[in-house]
Amino acid sequence: MSVLVAEGLRKRFGANEAVAGVSLAVEPGEMLALIGPNGAGKSTCFNMLGGQLRPDEGAVRLGGQDVTGMAPRHLAHLGVGRTFQITASFASMTVRENVQTALLAQKRQAWRFWQAADAQHVGLAEGLLARVGMASQAERPAGVLAYGDLKRLELAMALAGDPVLLLMDEPTAGMAPAERAALMALVRGIARDQGVAVLFTEHDMDVVFGQADRVLVLDRGRLIAQGTPEAVRADPRVRAVYLGTAA
Amino acid sequence: MDLIFLQLLTGLAGASTLFLVAAGLTVIFGVTRVVNFSHGSLYMLGAFIAWSLLSRLPREPDYFVLGVLGAAVATAVIGAVLEVVLLRRIYRAPELLQLLATFGVVLVVQDVALWVWGPVDLSLPRPRWLRGAVEIAGLRFPFYDLVLIVVGPAVLGGLLLLFHRTRWGLLVRAATQDRDMVAALGVDQRVLFTSVFALGAGLAGLGGALALPQGSANLNMDLSVIAEAFVVVVVGGMGSLGGAFLAALLIGVLQAFGIALVPKITLVLVFLVMAAVLVVRPHGLLGKPQAMARGEVEALAPIRPAGPALQVLGLVALLAAILAPFVAGPYLLSVLTEAAVAVLFAASLHVMMGPGGMASFGHAAWFGVGAYAAAFAAKGLGAGMAVGLLLAPFAAGALALLVGAFVVRMSGVYLAMLTLAFAQIAWAVAFQWVEVTGGDNGVLGVWPDGWAADKPTMYWLALLLCVGGALVLRRALFAPFGFALRATRDSALRAEAIGLDAHRLRLAAFVLAGAGAGLSGAVFAYAKGSVFPTYMAIPHSVDALVTVLLGGVQTMAGPVVGAVTFTVLQSWLLMGDFWRIKLGLLIIALVLAFPTGIAGAASAVWDRWRGRAA
Ligand SMILES: Nc1ncnc2c1ncn2[C@@H]1O[C@H](COP(=O)(O)OP(=O)(O)O)[C@@H](O)[C@H]1O
Ligand SMILES: [Mg+2]
Numbered sequence: 022m023s024v025l026v027a028e029g030l031r032k033r034f035g036a037n038e039a040v041a042g043v044s045l046a047v048e049p050g051e052m053l054a055l056i057g058p059n060g061a062g063k064s065t066c067f068n069m070l071g072g073q074l075r076p077d078e079g080a081v082r083l084g085g086q087d088v089t090g091m092a093p094r095h096l097a098h099l100g101v102g103r104t105f106q107i108t109a110s111f112a113s114m115t116v117r118e119n120v121q122t123a124l125l126a127q128k129r130q131a132w133r134f135w136q137a138a139d140a141q142h143v144g145l146a147e148g149l150l151a152r153v154g155m156a157s158q159a160e161r162p163a164g165v166l167a168y169g170d171l172k173r174l175e176l177a178m179a180l181a182g183d184p185v186l187l188l189m190d191e192p193t194a195g196m197a198p199a200e201r202a203a204l205m206a207l208v209r210g211i212a213r214d215q216g217v218a219v220l221f222t223e224h225d226m227d228v229v230f231g232q233a234d235r236v237l238v239l240d241r242g243r244l245i246a247q248g249t250p251e252a253v254r255a256d257p258r259v260r261a262v263y264l265g266t267a268a
Numbered sequence: 269m270d271l272i273f274l275q276l277l278t279g280l281a282g283a284s285t286l287f288l289v290a291a292g293l294t295v296i297f298g299v300t301r302v303v304n305f306s307h308g309s310l311y312m313l314g315a316f317i318a319w320s321l322l323s324r325l326p327r328e329p330d331y332f333v334l335g336v337l338g339a340a341v342a343t344a345v346i347g348a349v350l351e352v353v354l355l356r357r358i359y360r361a362p363e364l365l366q367l368l369a370t371f372g373v374v375l376v377v378q379d380v381a382l383w384v385w386g387p388v389d390l391s392l393p394r395p396r397w398l399r400g401a402v403e404i405a406g407l408r409f410p411f412y413d414l415v416l417i418v419v420g421p422a423v424l425g426g427l428l429l430l431f432h433r434t435r436w437g438l439l440v441r442a443a444t445q446d447r448d449m450v451a452a453l454g455v456d457q458r459v460l461f462t463s464v465f466a467l468g469a470g471l472a473g474l475g476g477a478l479a480l481p482q483g484s485a486n487l488n489m490d491l492s493v494i495a496e497a498f499v500v501v502v503v504g505g506m507g508s509l510g511g512a513f514l515a516a517l518l519i520g521v522l523q524a525f526g527i528a529l530v531p532k533i534t535l536v537l538v539f540l541v542m543a544a545v546l547v548v549r550p551h552g553l554l555g556k557p558q559a560m561a562r563g564e565v566e567a568l569a570p571i572r573p574a575g576p577a578l579q580v581l582g583l584v585a586l587l588a589a590i591l592a593p594f595v596a597g598p599y600l601l602s603v604l605t606e607a608a609v610a611v612l613f614a615a616s617l618h619v620m621m622g623p624g625g626m627a628s629f630g631h632a633a634w635f636g637v638g639a640y641a642a643a644f645a646a647k648g649l650g651a652g653m654a655v656g657l658l659l660a661p662f663a664a665g666a667l668a669l670l671v672g673a674f675v676v677r678m679s680g681v682y683l684a685m686l687t688l689a690f691a692q693i694a695w696a697v698a699f700q701w702v703e704v705t706g707g708d709n710g711v712l713g714v715w716p717d718g719w720a721a722d723k724p725t726m727y728w729l730a731l732l733l734c735v736g737g738a739l740v741l742r743r744a745l746f747a748p749f750g751f752a753l754r755a756t757r758d759s760a761l762r763a764e765a766i767g768l769d770a771h772r773l774r775l776a777a778f779v780l781a782g783a784g785a786g787l788s789g790a791v792f793a794y795a796k797g798s799v800f801p802t803y804m805a806i807p808h809s810v811d812a813l814v815t816v817l818l819g820g821v822q823t824m825a826g827p828v829v830g831a832v833t834f835t836v837l838q839s840w841l842l843m844g845d846f847w848r849i850k851l852g853l854l855i856i857a858l859v860l861a862f863p864t865g866i867a868g869a870a871s872a873v874w875d876r877w878r879g880r881a882a
Pocket of ligand 1: 061062
C-alpha cells in the first residue's frame with residue numbers, strides 16, 4: 022500500500038492558482054522527485070502534504086488514514102518528517118540539542134519539568150548526527166552553521182521521529198554539487214534500508230536523475246509528466262517547459 | 269427610553285475622544301512601526317495645556333475653540349521634539365526596547381506634569397453655553413456631547429482626505445507599505461516621520477483637550493487612556509483608521525452603558541468584548557494580517573547552564589544572603605527582603621520573555637493578584653499564612669490561564685499591548701472595588717503567622733520561597749519543557765514539524781510566569797503587612813521589565829543580577845520625590861546606550877574578551 026496518497030490537491034492565493042489539481046502516491050522505500058520551474062507550486066504542494074497549508078480542495082491520506090488539513094504536529098507523530106526550503110532550526114541551541122529536542126518532542130517527553138534536557142537521548146542524537154555527517158559539529162551553535170550543514174541538521178531532526186515519510190523541499194540547496202549527490206545517496210540508503218517513502222524537490226538534474234526512482238513534473242500548478250527518470254527526460258513536453266529553460 | 273438614548277449619546281461622545289487618541293497611535297505605528305507607549309502622556313499633556321489656556325481665556329465659544337486648537341498644536345510640537353530627540357534614534361532597535369524607551373517618556377512626563385500643574389485634579393469651570401442642551405424632535409440633547417459626536421467623524425473624514433488627496437498623504441501611505449521605496453523616491457524620510465509623529469501627537473492632544481470640559485486634567489489619565497487606546501487599536505485592526513473608528517464606537521458605547529448598568533465590571537466587560545472580537549477576527553475588525561516580526565529578542569547565542577565559576581559565585585552569594593540577618597540592620601534587611609521578592613518577580617517574567625519570546629508589559633497584574641489573594645486569605649478567610657502563600661500562585665496562575673488562552677496567540681507588540689491593557693484593567697478593578705480591596709487605602713494587617721513575625725525569619729522565608737521558586741523555574745527551563753519552549757520561540761515552524769504544540773507551550777509558560785509572580789506578590793504582602801493597588805500598577809510591571817533587561821534576557825542568571833541591581837538602585841538612587849523622572853531617564857539612557865539590547869552588548873563584550881583570552 023502507498024505510504025502517502027494525494028488526490029486532486031488545489032490551492033489558490035487570491036487570483037493565482039498555485040496548485041491546480043495534483044494527485045500523487047509515494048510507495049515505501051521509494052524516492053519520488055517532484056520537479057518543475059520556480060513558482061511551479063512545489064513548495065505549496067509540500068506545505069499541503071506536511072500540514073502547513075490546508076488545501077482548498079482534494080484529500081491527503083497517510084497509510085490509508087485521511088489526514089487532510091491535519092496540523093503538522095499531529096502529522097509528525099504519525100511519522101511525517103519534514104525539511105524546509107528555507108531552513109528552520111533552533112538557533113539558540115547547539116546542533117546536538119536541536120536533535121535532542123526533536124527526539125524529546127517525537128517521544129512525547131516535552132512536558133517534563135525537572136530532569137536536565139541535555140542529558141536525554143545523547144546517544145541517539147549523536148547517532149543521528151553521525152548518520153548525516155554532522156558528528157564533528159555537535160557542540161556548535163546551530164545559529165552559526167553553514168547553509169549546507171543546516172540542511173543536514175534538518176535531515177537529522179526529521180529522522181528523529183523514525184519517519185515513514187520524508188518530505189524534503191530542496192534538501193540540497195546551498196550545497197556544492199558533490200555534497201548534494203552524497204546527501205541524496207544517503208537519503209536513498211535510508212529509504213531502501215528502512216522502507217521510508219521520500220518525496221523531494223531538487224534543482225540539480227544530475228541528482229534527480231541519479232537518485233530518484235520516479236519523477237513528477239509540475240508546471241504552473243499542474244502535473245505535466247511522470248514516470249521513470251529516463252521516460253521523463255525523453256518527454257518532449259518536459260523538454261519544452263522545463264529542461265528547455267534549464268539546458 | 270430617554271435614558272437609554274442619553275446614555276448612547278454619552279457613549280458616542282466618549283468614543284470620539286477615544287478615536288482621536290487611537291487614530292494618532294495607529295498613524296504613528298503605521299509609518300514608524302513603533303508602538304508609542306507615551307501616546308497617553310501626550311493626551312494628558314493636551315488636557316493640562318488646554319486647562320492652562322482655557323482657564324485664562326474669556327469663556328466664549330470662539331475662545332474655547334482657539335484654546336483647544338492651541339493645546340492640540342502645542343502637543344504636536346512636543347511630539348515633534350520627542351521624535352527628533354528620542355524616537356529617531358531607536359527606529360532600528362528591537363521592538364521591546366522601543367516600547368520600553370517610550371515608557372521611559374511616560375515616567376518623565378508624569379513627573380514633569382506633577383511639577384508644572386501639581387497633584388490636584390484640574391477641572392474647567394463650565395460656562396453656560398457648554399452646559400446647554402439642544403432640542404431636536406422634542407428631545408433635549410446635551411450640546412457638548414453633540415459637538416464631540418460630530419468631531420469624531422469629522423476628524424476621520426479629514427484624515428482620510430489628507431491621506432488620499434494630498435502628496436504628503438500619498439507619501440505617508442507609501443511609507444506604511446514600504447519604507448525603502450519612499451527613500452528611493454528621494455523624499456527626506458526624517459521630515460516625513462517627524463511630521464507623522466507630530467500629527468499623531470496633535471490628535472492625542474486634541475483628544476485630551478476635548479475631553480477636559482467633561483472631566484478633569486489629572487495624573488492618571490495617561491495610563492488609563494493608553495490602555496483603552498490599545499484595546500481600540502487592537503480591536504479595530506492595527507494600522508486601520510476605519511477600524512479604529514468602529515472599535516472606538518464599540519468600546520465607547522459599551523463603556524457608557526456599562527457604567528450605567530454594571531459600574532463595577534465595566535472594564536472587565538471591555539476586556540471580554542475585546543477577547544470575543546479577537547477570537548473571531550484575530551487581526552481586529554478591519555485589520556489585515558501584518559507581516560510583523562515576532563518579539564525577537566536580540567541575537568540568539570546558545571543559552572548555557574552556569575559554568576563552574578558562576579556556580580561557585582552563585583553559592584557564595586546565596587550563602588552571604590542566608591547569613592545576612594546576622595550582620596544587617598533592619599533597614600538593610602527589609603531591602604534584602606524586597607530583593608528576594610524581586611528575584612522571583614523578574615525570574616517569572618524572564619520565563620515568558622526570554623525562552624518564551626513573549627514580552628509582557630503587565631506582569632505586575634499577577635504579582636498583584638497574588639498579593640490580594642494573600643490579603644483575602646488573611647482578612648477574608650482569617651486563614652494562616654500557609655493558605656495565603658498557597659492560594660496566591662494558584663489564583664494568579666488560573667487568571668493567567670484565562671487571559672493567556674487568547675493573548676499568547678498574538679505576536680510581539682500585540683502581546684505587549686494586550687498584557688498592558690489587562691494589567692491596567694486589573695489595577696482599575698483593585699482601585700474601584702472598594703468593598704473588597706479597600707480601594708486606594710489598600711488592605712492593611714496582612715501579617716505573617718507568629719513564628720515568622722520577626723524580620724529575620726520573614727526574610728529567610730522570603731529567601732526560601734523566592735530564590736527557591738526562581739531556582740525551580742530555572743530548572744524547568746533546562747528541562748525538556750524549557751527546550752521545547754525555546755524551540756517554539758526560535759522557530760515555530762520547525763517546532764510544529766517535530767510534533768510540538770507551540771500554543772500550549774507558550775500558554776504553559778504564561779501560566780508559570782503568572783503563578784511565579786503571584787507567589788512573589790504574596791510573599792511581598794506578608795513582608796509588608798499590606799496590599800495596595802499600586803502593586804499591580806503599570807510602573808511596577810515596568811520595574812520587572814527593566815530588571816530583566818538589566819540582567820540580560822538571554823542569560824539564565826540575568827534575572828537574579830538584575831533584581832539585586834534594580835532593588836539597590838530603587839532603594840537609594842530612585843527614592844523620594846521625582847523618582848519617576850529618574851527611572852524614566854535611566855530607562856531611556858539604557859536603551860540609547862545599548863540599542864541592540866543590554867544582554868547583546870554584554871555578550872559581545874564577553875565574546876571579545878574571550879576571543880582575546882583564547
Ligand atoms: N503564501 C503565499 N501567498 C501568496 N502566493 C503564494 C504563497 N506561496 C506561494 N505563492 C505563489 O504560488 C506560486 C507557487 O509557489 P511555490 O509553491 O513556492 O513554487 P515553487 O516551490 O515551485 O517554486 C507562486 O506563484 C508563488 O508566488
Ligand atoms: Mg519552492
